[in-house]
Amino acid sequence: MRALSYALGAEFVNLEWIAHIYQLLADVFNDELAAFEGTAAEYLRSQNTALTVSGRVFFHLVETREEDFPFAFMATYSTKQANTVQHLPLKRALEEFDGDQAALLGLLATVSKAANDSEFITSLVESSELFSPLKFKPNEAYIFLREVPLYEDCGIICRIPNFWKRKAKSRLSLSIGAQEPALLGMQSLLAFSPKVFFGDTELSRDELEALAAEDNGLAFLKGKWVEVNQERIKQLLAALDTIEGREEMTFAEAIKLQAGIAKAAVNPDDTEVQRSPGDQKSGRQANKGRQRN
Numbered sequence: 001m002r003a004l005s006y007a008l009g010a011e012f013v014n015l016e017w018i019a020h021i022y023q024l025l026a027d028v029f030n031d032e033l034a035a036f037e038g039t040a041a042e043y044l045r046s047q048n049t050a051l052t053v054s055g056r057v058f059f060h061l062v063e064t065r066e067e068d069f070p071f072a073f074m075a076t077y078s079t080k081q082a083n084t085v086q087h088l089p090l091k092r093a094l095e096e097f098d099g100d101q102a103a104l105l106g107l108l109a110t111v112s113k114a115a116n117d118s119e120f121i122t123s124l125v126e127s128s129e130l131f132s133p134l135k136f137k138p139n140e141a142y143i144f145l146r147e148v149p150l151y152e153d154c155g156i157i158c159r160i161p162n163f164w165k166r167k168a169k170s171r172l173s174l175s176i177g178a179q180e181p182a183l184l185g186m187q188s189l190l191a192f193s194p195k196v197f198f199g200d201t202e203l204s205r206d207e208l209e210a211l212a213a214e215d216n217g218l219a220f221l222k223g224k225w226v227e228v229n230q231e232r233i234k235q236l237l238a239a240l241d242t243i244e245g246r247e248e249m250t251f252a253e254a255i256k257l258q259a260g261i262a263k264a265a266v267n268p269d270d271t272e273v274q275r276s277p278g279d280q281k282s283g284r285q286a287n288k289g290r291q292r293n
Contacts, residue, residue, distance in 0.1 A: 055079055055107050058087060059151060060159045061136070061144055063225070069135035070220070073144065077107060091131040110155035117154075118147055142217030142227075163225045196236055198226055208237060 036043045058076045075090040088096075097104035111130070115122045120143050124130040136144065148158045196203045201222055203211075211219055212233045219228050 071136035071141040113154040138216035
């Protein structure tokens, strides 16, 4: 038996204790399996859809450089060959399991389950397109990406582009107080500068309006794909309409603006009002002056 890392109670761990724990787990498993109405493989899948029982189906979506079809899709399955697990196009399963209908149906059970809940997958299955490499337009890729949780719940493993895993969020940033207000209080005038961001990328008003006109669900923005949330973009444009053309507002107006946008926003954290670095510096200097007096 290998030595254990130092931990409280490590002196009580021995082979007898480990065997006892394993027996307790085995008893729980046997009781649950005996009460389960189905096969052992179905029981394991019910506990964790990521468990590999007898092969898995994978959906792959990747970006391409084609203008009209910027995404490529392929369905594959995992199979053990020569003591290694390989990924093959799903079409090959029809050949591998030729004559073994039960094995083929077992492999495609997750696809069948997904088709029951997805018109998109149903269309691919009925047309047999699912068994061939496909090119997707942005609207098709968007449907697929939105349904990924559904596919995964059915037991299909999905490989998707990183931009969807770390989706950039839109936010409105108001830099308040570029100049030190002449008076203190709710009616103090504050200079401000509105800016709209997707993630860390700043957008102009024209670029935001171009996104508002996008109806594919996805848009290629400054070298990367982003999800277009029409409701959120309309909120940002409406907010800009209320403040564009102005160079200053009262402190009370700034608070009201932030509260109003945040209340209407999908996520209140997407709106921020902050003091500019210059204002913070001058404010600290003023505070030092008051303290000296």
